[in-house]
Amino acid sequence: MPGDPFDRLGVRGTPGRLLVLTAAVTLTAVIAAAVGLSIPVRLPADDPLGGPARFGIAVAVLALAQLARLRFRSAAGMVSITWGEAALIVCLYLTPAGWLPSATLLGTGLAWTLLSVHNDRRPALEIVRIAASLAAATALAVSVTTALGRPFLSPPTPILALAVIAGSITYLLVTAWLGGVTLGLRHGLPIGPTLLAALRGKLLMFVGNVAVGLVVVALLELDPRWLLLLPPLLWLLQQTYRYRLRADQERRTWRAFAEATAALNQLDERGVASAAVTGALALFNAELVDVEVARADGRWHRYRGDASGQLVDRTAGPPDQTEPDEHELSRPLSVGAAPVGRLRVRFPRSAPPTARERDAVAAFGDALAAALHDAATHRELRMVTARSSYEAVHDPLTGLANRAAMLSKGDQSLRQLAHDHPVALLLLDINQFKEVNDTLGHAAGDQLLRLTSNRLNALVRPGDLLGRLGGDEFALLLTAVPVLGDRAAPMAHALRQAREIAERLAAPTEVAGVRMSIEVSVGVVVANAGTADLTELLRRADIAMYQAKEGGGNVAAYDGSRDAANTDQLALLAELREALKVDDQLVLALQPAVDLATGAPTGVEALIRWQHPRRGWLNPADFIRPVENSEQLGTFTRYVLNKALGVAADWAREGLDVPISVNLSARSLLDPRLPAEIADALRRHQVPPHRLVLEITETVVMSELEVIDEVLATLRSMGVQLAVDDFGTGFSSLTFLTRIAVDELKVDRSFVIRMADSPEAAAIVRTTVGLAHELGLRVVAEGVETAEQRSALAELGCTSAQGYHFFKPMPADKIGAVLGSLRDSAESNVFRLRADGAS
Numbered sequence: 125m126p127g128d129p130f131d132r133l134g135v136r137g138t139p140g141r142l143l144v145l146t147a148a149v150t151l152t153a154v155i156a157a158a159v160g161l162s163i164p165v166r167l168p169a170d171d172p173l174g175g176p177a178r179f180g181i182a183v184a185v186l187a188l189a190q191l192a193r194l195r196f197r198s199a200a201g202m203v204s205i206t207w208g209e210a211a212l213i214v215c216l217y218l219t220p221a222g223w224l225p226s227a228t229l230l231g232t233g234l235a236w237t238l239l240s241v242h243n244d245r246r247p248a249l250e251i252v253r254i255a256a257s258l259a260a261a262t263a264l265a266v267s268v269t270t271a272l273g274r275p276f277l278s279p280p281t282p283i284l285a286l287a288v289i290a291g292s293i294t295y296l297l298v299t300a301w302l303g304g305v306t307l308g309l310r311h312g313l314p315i316g317p318t319l320l321a322a323l324r325g326k327l328l329m330f331v332g333n334v335a336v337g338l339v340v341v342a343l344l345e346l347d348p349r350w351l352l353l354l355p356p357l358l359w360l361l362q363q364t365y366r367y368r369l370r371a372d373q374e375r376r377t378w379r380a381f382a383e384a385t386a387a388l389n390q391l392d393e394r395g396v397a398s399a400a401v402t403g404a405l406a407l408f409n410a411e412l413v414d415v416e417v418a419r420a421d422g423r424w425h426r427y428r429g430d431a432s433g434q435l436v437d438r439t440a441g442p443p444d445q446t447e448p449d450e451h452e453l454s455r456p457l458s459v460g461a462a463p464v465g466r467l468r469v470r471f472p473r474s475a476p477p478t479a480r481e482r483d484a485v486a487a488f489g490d491a492l493a494a495a496l497h498d499a500a501t502h503r504e505l506r507m508v509t510a511r512s513s514y515e516a517v518h519d520p521l522t523g524l525a526n527r528a529a530m531l532s533k534g535d536q537s538l539r540q541l542a543h544d545h546p547v548a549l550l551l552l553d554i555n556q557f558k559e560v561n562d563t564l565g566h567a568a569g570d571q572l573l574r575l576t577s578n579r580l581n582a583l584v585r586p587g588d589l590l591g592r593l594g595g596d597e598f599a600l601l602l603t604a605v606p607v608l609g610d611r612a613a614p615m616a617h618a619l620r621q622a623r624e625i626a627e628r629l630a631a632p633t634e635v636a637g638v639r640m641s642i643e644v645s646v647g648v649v650v651a652n653a654g655t656a657d658l659t660e661l662l663r664r665a666d667i668a669m670y671q672a673k674e675g676g677g678n679v680a681a682y683d684g685s686r687d688a689a690n691t692d693q694l695a696l697l698a699e700l701r702e703a704l705k706v707d708d709q710l711v712l713a714l715q716p717a718v719d720l721a722t723g724a725p726t727g728v729e730a731l732i733r734w735q736h737p738r739r740g741w742l743n744p745a746d747f748i749r750p751v752e753n754s755e756q757l758g759t760f761t762r763y764v765l766n767k768a769l770g771v772a773a774d775w776a777r778e779g780l781d782v783p784i785s786v787n788l789s790a791r792s793l794l795d796p797r798l799p800a801e802i803a804d805a806l807r808r809h810q811v812p813p814h815r816l817v818l819e820i821t822e823t824v825v826m827s828e829l830e831v832i833d834e835v836l837a838t839l840r841s842m843g844v845q846l847a848v849d850d851f852g853t854g855f856s857s858l859t860f861l862t863r864i865a866v867d868e869l870k871v872d873r874s875f876v877i878r879m880a881d882s883p884e885a886a887a888i889v890r891t892t893v894g895l896a897h898e899l900g901l902r903v904v905a906e907g908v909e910t911a912e913q914r915s916a917l918a919e920l921g922c923t924s925a926q927g928y929h930f931f932k933p934m935p936a937d938k939i940g941a942v943l944g945s946l947r948d949s950a951e952s953n954v955f956r957l958r959a960d961g962a963s
Contacts, residue, residue: 138249142309146253149302153256156263157229160222167220168277179227182219185211186231190258191239194329194366205329208258208299209292212265213337216275216288217344221266229259253306261298265291280341292334296323328368332361380407381484388495391502393417394427394437396495401429404469404488408481412470416443417496418463420504443468451476455489459497467492509891512884519592521570522577530591534601534658537589541603543654548602548618550625551665552580553673555643557596560635568636576642579629599662600625605650615650615681622646626678645672649682659749696747697754699736704756704763709735712767713933716782716942717904717926720917724950725943726924727817727904729785730768731933752789761792762801769809769816771936776811780943785817785847793820796831799838813843817868821849836864847904851892869896873907873927880912893920 167175189211193204215224233255240246269275269291273284300323336358343350384403390396397415404413415427426440443466448454451471457464467489471477477485517529525533538547554576561569573596580598584590589601602621605614629642647669649661656664664682672680703709713731718724734742751760765786772784792798806813818839840846847868871892878885889905896903905917908927917925931942 139309142306143249145305145309146249146256149260150252150256153225153229153259153263157226157259160225160263160266163220163222165220165222178219179223182215182224182227183231183234185214185218186228187235190232190235192362193239194362207329207333207336209295209330209333210337210340212262212292212295213275213288213334214340214344216266216269216291217277217341220276221270224266225259225263228262229255232258257302257306258299261295261302264298265295268294275341279345280338285338288337289334292330292337296330336361377407377484381488384488385491388491390495391499393425393496393499393503396492396499397427397437398435400467400488400492400495401427401435402433404467404485405429405431405433407488408469408471408477408485410469411472412468414468415465415492416440416468417465420500424465453477453482453485455485457489457493457496459493462497464493464496464500505887505891508884508887512888515884522574522592524577524581524598525589525591527591527593530589530593530599530601531658531662534589534661537587537601537603538653538658541653543652545603545653546605546607546614546650547653547661548605548614548621548648548650549658549661549665550600550602550618550622551593551647551649551662551669552598552600552625552629552644553646553669554596555645555673560640564636564638568638572635572642575633575635576629576644579631579642580625583625583628593662599665601658601661615648618648618650619679619681622648622679644678645669646679647672647682648679657753660753697750697756699738700734700747700751700756700760703734703736704759709737710763710767711735712764712771712936714771714784714936714939715926715933716931716939716946717924718930718946719924719950720914720922722950723946725780725782725946726902727783727785728939728943729787729819729926730764730771731787732764733933748789752791757789757791758795761789761798762805765802765805766809767936769805769811771939772811772815773809774936775940775943776815778940778944780940780947781815782943783815783817783845785819787849788818788820790821790832793832793835796835798835799842802839802844803842814845817845817847819847819849819870820864840865850906866901868902868904871903871905871922876905876907876913876917876925876927877909879916886916889917889922890920893917893922897921 165175167178171178173181186208189207193206212224215227219227233251236246236251236254240251269287272287272290275284275288278284340351340354343354380403384399384407387399387403388396390399397417400415401413404410404415411431413429417425417427419425424440424442425437427435427437429435443454448468451473453469453471455467455469457466467485469477469485471481517526517532518524519526541547554572557569557572560572573592576598577592580590580600584600585602585604587603589603591599593599602618605617607614626644626646629644632639632641634640647665647667649664649668651661651664668680668682671683672678711733713733715729715731716725717727717729719726732744734747736742739746751757768784768786772782775782802816803813806816820836836846845867846864847870848864848866849870850872851869869892871889875885875888875892879889880886893903895901902924903922905913905922905925906927908914908917908925908929910929913927914925914929934942
């Protein structure tokens with residue numbers, strides 16, 4: 125315990141091997157001192173000083189050499205550099221060599237005791253070890269010197285100079301080695317780096333020490349009065365040494381500080397805290413570093429590392445608010461008014477922190493606080509994004525796939541099957557569900573839906589896809605339909621599955637305290653995987669389901685003869701073939717996108733409309749899907765491109781350099797002739813490739829066909845730009861960007877419309893804008909309808925937007941005037957400075 129004798133002596137906590145080394149060195153020093161004093165010495169008969177005075181002078185000189193020390197911090201604590209070699213050379217001249225071990229033991233012991241009392245607070249055992257080490261080194265240095273010459277009261281000669289230099293080198297190496305061994309044993313560190321650091325720091329001073337020692341001896345021999353000139357010179361030399369050491373240490377410190385703060389650039393809390401502990405241990409040569417992190421839930425987590433490099437982390441209580449002692453620095457971590465954590469750095473007992481290190485800990489703590497805050501923010505953003513991504517594809521009540529996910533995943537499953545592989549889709553509707561809601565309340569209705577979902581989940585087999593489409597409708601896609609020679613076998617299998625599901629769901633259950641049976645109507649459709657997409661299968665299954673309701677049974681199969689939409693779709697495709705041959709039915713509706721800062725036009729999206737002679741105006745939703753599934757897709761795509769490029773050519777003649785965007789079907793990318801056809805159209809209309817932007821959807825990435833990659837790569841090499849339409853609504857947005865090089869991201873209108881009321885939608889918009897900036901892409905927000913949405917997008921850094929707030933889609937004959945007006949208005953907002961005299 126503090127205050128007991130062992131603690132004051134420094135025995136407690138000292139490694140056993142270091143105690144053994146201290147005892148051995150002390151014994152060696154005592155023996156060397158005794159032997160040296162026992163050697164007979166003959167002083168000159170006319171010696172004006174006498175033996176006691178010479179011994180006292182040696183003790184004083186050796187003590188002063190230790191008091192005038194310089195210190196620098198190493199990995200294991202503070203390393204002291206003294207004038208020991210200069211004092212040794214002077215004492216070899218003034219004092220018999222045999223007396224020097226005892227004089228060193230006494231002088232250095234007194235000096236380090238004085239330093240400990242006024243500064244270091246070193247325990248007695250450490251003072252003994254230091255004095256004994258210096259005495260042992262002196263004894264060995266004296267032995268080397270006297271073996272080569274007799275320096276006592278001898279005029280300096282080259283031979284004697286070499287002898288004392290050899291002794292000084294011996295003293296340097298022995299003291300450095302003993303110091304390195306001591307620090308290594310105390311802190312468990314390798315001796316080599318500490319020894320090299322000490323020698324590197326001492327090298328310049330060692331040369332100066334030897335020179336000073338030889339000069340002092342020469343002046344004593346010449347005329348001792350010359351020594352009066354030495355104090356100012358020695359002071360200047362001391363300041364030079366101090367400045368050099370400080371400069372070297374400052375350079376190493378700032379390099380280590382830069383490396384340590386750069387390592388804090390992590391995206392997770394553990395990475396930041398681990399880098400902080402490792403960096404602080406290296407930067408401050410600390411014994412112990414604690415990084416305590418405040419979690420959002422009020423808990424604290426501690427990351428602790430020591431000099432051995434071991435890192436331990438665990439949940440902890442709030443940080444201790446007691447004042448740290450003189451060997452520890454504690455820094456609260458905060459960003460603004462928000463607390464982030466606390467940094468604690470414990471320095472070696474032999475090297476308490478200096479004012480510079482307090483400033484460095486404060487600066488490092490500020491960098492760590494910012495890094496931890498960024499990591500926490502990134503974690504929250506990941507959670508929001510993950511939650512938003514999950515909610516985008518899952519039904520919030522049952523956890524099943526929602527309609528959007530069902531359509532996307534279903535189409536993906538169909539593409540992965542052989543073209544002629546049979547699949548079945550079952551569409552289920554709960555009978556009298558509205559009565560349950562009206563009678564027992566919506567909570568009972570929700571309970572009934574969850575119960576139905578659980579029972580359906582228990583019946584799903586591997587490879588099947590189950591989802592809730594909304595309300596009381598559920599869909600089940602069966603991909604493991606048996607392939608048999610009998611063409612009726614797939615439908616028979618699907619009907620058996622549907623009846624089994626209906627029977628299982630009808631098992632009595634209790635909802636809101638009322639015992640009831642869940643009756644369902646099931647529509648069943650069977651088709652080959654390559655003949656229809658999931659949207660078409662759902663449409664057919666919906667027809668079958670209503671046939672089941674009308675027929676009074678639970679299950680009905682799709683009957684194509686009763687599907688009026690089938691013949692209507694065929695008629696629509698036939699009418700489209702005729703529309704492509706004329707020039708007045710399929711027309712472009714053009715919608716500009718504008719720069720949110722200047723109002724300048726940044727692009728125009730070409731939207732196709734059909735002025736049908738019988739059906740009236742048709743939007744793309746009325747005819748695009750049948751076109752994409754027909755053989756007319758290529759002709760239709762070329763038709764739209766030619767119209768769009770013709771309009772762009774007219775703009776160029778009017779001096780309008782605005783790109784035009786055309787939506788491209790994913791199926792069009794399967795045609796390897798597409799790049800050549802686009803290149804030919806660009807040449808015919810004399811439109812530069814960079815003024816054509818092709819908008820593709822994220823569903824393109826779901827295909828693994830090489831032809832799509834080759835088509836996109838060829839288009840990019842031509843200079844045509846690519847944009848991602850409805851970005852963020854797919855299931856692999858980031859994967860898409862790593863696979864396909866694009867120029868522009870278009871934020872889906874569903875997120876823009878909801879961003880004011882939905883934090884999740886706002887987070888997706890913010891993330892998309894930030895991602896576009898990081899990747900050097902343009903970003904356009906679609907569907908902007910209000911000034912509030914425009915302001916919010918501008919604050920998020922979105923550069924461009926389109927929507928009814930700016931312009932509705934307009935005919936081609938009006939778009940030119942609008943673009944010219946936008947361009948002129950934007951240029952009028954730019955005030956040019958005069959060429960000279962401007963201020």
